[in-house]
Amino acid sequence: MELEQACRLAAEVIVEADALLIGAGAGMGVDSGLPDFRGPEGFWRAYPAFRGRQFAEVSNPVWFQRDPEQAWGFFGHRLNLYRVTAPHAGFEILRRWGECRELGYFVFTSNVDGHFQRAGFSPDRILECHGSINFLQCVRGCTGAIWSAENTAVSVDEATIRARPPLPLCADCGQLARPNVLMFHDSDWIESRSEEQQTRYHRWLGQLGGKRLAIIELGAGIGVPTVRRECEIREGTLIRVNPRDTDAPPGGIVLPLGALQAIQAMDTIVGVSVRARCSVGRFGSHGFCLPEMRIRVRRRAVRVWPSRPLLLRVGDRVSRHEADHNPLRNAKRAA
Numbered sequence: 001m002e003l004e005q006a007c008r009l010a011a012e013v014i015v016e017a018d019a020l021l022i023g024a025g026a027g028m029g030v031d032s033g034l035p036d037f038r039g040p041e042g043f044w045r046a047y048p049a050f051r052g053r054q055f056a057e058v059s060n061p062v063w064f065q066r067d068p069e070q071a072w073g074f075f076g077h078r079l080n081l082y083r084v085t086a087p088h089a090g091f092e093i094l095r096r097w098g099e100c101r102e103l104g105y106f107v108f109t110s111n112v113d114g115h116f117q118r119a120g121f122s123p124d125r126i127l128e129c130h131g132s133i134n135f136l137q138c139v140r141g142c143t144g145a146i147w148s149a150e151n152t153a154v155s156v157d158e159a160t161i162r163a164r165p166p167l168p169l170c171a172d173c174g175q176l177a178r179p180n181v182l183m184f185h186d187s188d189w190i191e192s193r194s195e196e197q198q199t200r201y202h203r204w205l206g207q208l209g210g211k212r213l214a215i216i217e218l219g220a221g222i223g224v225p226t227v228r229r230e231c232e233i234r235e236g237t238l239i240r241v242n243p244r245d246t247d248a249p250p251g252g253i254v255l256p257l258g259a260l261q262a263i264q265a266m267d268t269i270v271g272v273s274v275r276a277r278c279s280v281g282r283f284g285s286h287g288f289c290l291p292e293m294r295i296r297v298r299r300r301a302v303r304v305w306p307s308r309p310l311l312l313r314v315g316d317r318v319s320r321h322e323a324d325h326n327p328l329r330n331a332k333r334a335a
């Protein structure tokens with residue numbers, strides 16, 4: 001399938017959906033300027049001080065006992081980086097799409113950076129399956145408490161990626177604190193926050209029976225495949241956005257682009273429709289209002305492509321208005 005065709009098909013799936021599941025891995029943050037850790041080279045590029053070592057070895061709770069300055073150097077550096085980096089414009093677009101769906105959206109992310117919350121997504125509609133760096137816990141889990149890292153500052157030597165004392169401590173027992181992030185070989189991670197998110201997620205999934213679910217997965221890798229698996233097992237139409245790991249199950253739509261570029265390309269088609277749908281406030285099951293016209297949308301999302309659904313005229317109008325800056329065309333050129 002041609003890239004432009006795939007973008008149009010994906011946009012149509014989103015417009016017609018009653019609900020939107022957003023799956024995100026490390027690649028979602030790349031266009032904000034954050035590194036992914038794909039392969040050892042990716043990890044070493046982001047952290048030259050750890051050259052020769054694996055991400056899975058460094059992201060291990062054992063270092064909080066053996067070498068707390070190194071452990072907090074790695075996580076403190078990430079905490080600081082995620083804090084000073086703004087989520088890219090694609091987050092806002094996804095949120096707009098999700099908020100306009102009759103049954104809303106849910107985010108399932110392995111990212112620990114809190115960028116969906118930063119971009120205005122409702123905390124009640126986010127499942128952080130590997131926890132969040134913006135929350136802390138005791139290394140021993142003495143009381144099971146999880147607290148916000150908002151008022152915690154960690155100073156890190158950028159050259160060595162080692163933290164300078166004082167390091168964050170548990171207010172209950174005085175021992176070292178650590179991020180409430182699921183590390184490798186981590187039996188001490190306190191799951192209660194993530195479990196509450198899971199309960200809300202499953203409640204939302206429970207409402208979807210018979211409804212049309214669009215699943216958009218962005219930057220989810222194959223090294224830690226939790227997000228990919230989650231997006232594949234749900235009953236809906238999968239849109240996989242990934243410039244490299246492009247395998248998809250039958251029926252999936254693959255956009256081999258960066259997350260921001262793919263979202264903007266689809267928004268060229270979806271944007272006006274969804275904005276109009278929201279502002280007019282009509283959610284008929286067969287159609288919705290645009291300022292100048294009423295459009296009937298086909299009930300079924302994925303069909304053989306040959307016809308040009310009415311929806312495309314909306315995209316074309318937008319393209320003409322935005323002829324000089326059309327991300328869809330740019331995406332095609334880049335591919």
Ligand SMILES: NC(=O)c1ccc[n+]([C@@H]2O[C@H](COP(=O)([O-])OP(=O)(O)OC[C@H]3O[C@@H](n4cnc5c(N)ncnc54)[C@H](O)[C@@H]3O)[C@@H](O)[C@H]2O)c1
Nearest residue numbers: 025026027030036037038110111112113219221244258259
């Ligand atoms: N920001 C964060 O919170 C953050 C950052 C790095 C890693 N992690 C976590 O660590 C674990 C392993 O990390 P990993 O780096 O192997 O992640 P990963 O396994 O999710 O792989 C990254 C994926 O993103 C894709 N990608 C690269 N650039 C992209 C772009 N511009 N747009 C869309 N996709 C792009 C890559 O092809 C790859 O498939 C994951 O659980 C991940 O969520 C989190």
Ligand SMILES: [Zn+2]
Nearest residue numbers: 138142170173
């Ligand atoms: Zn404690």
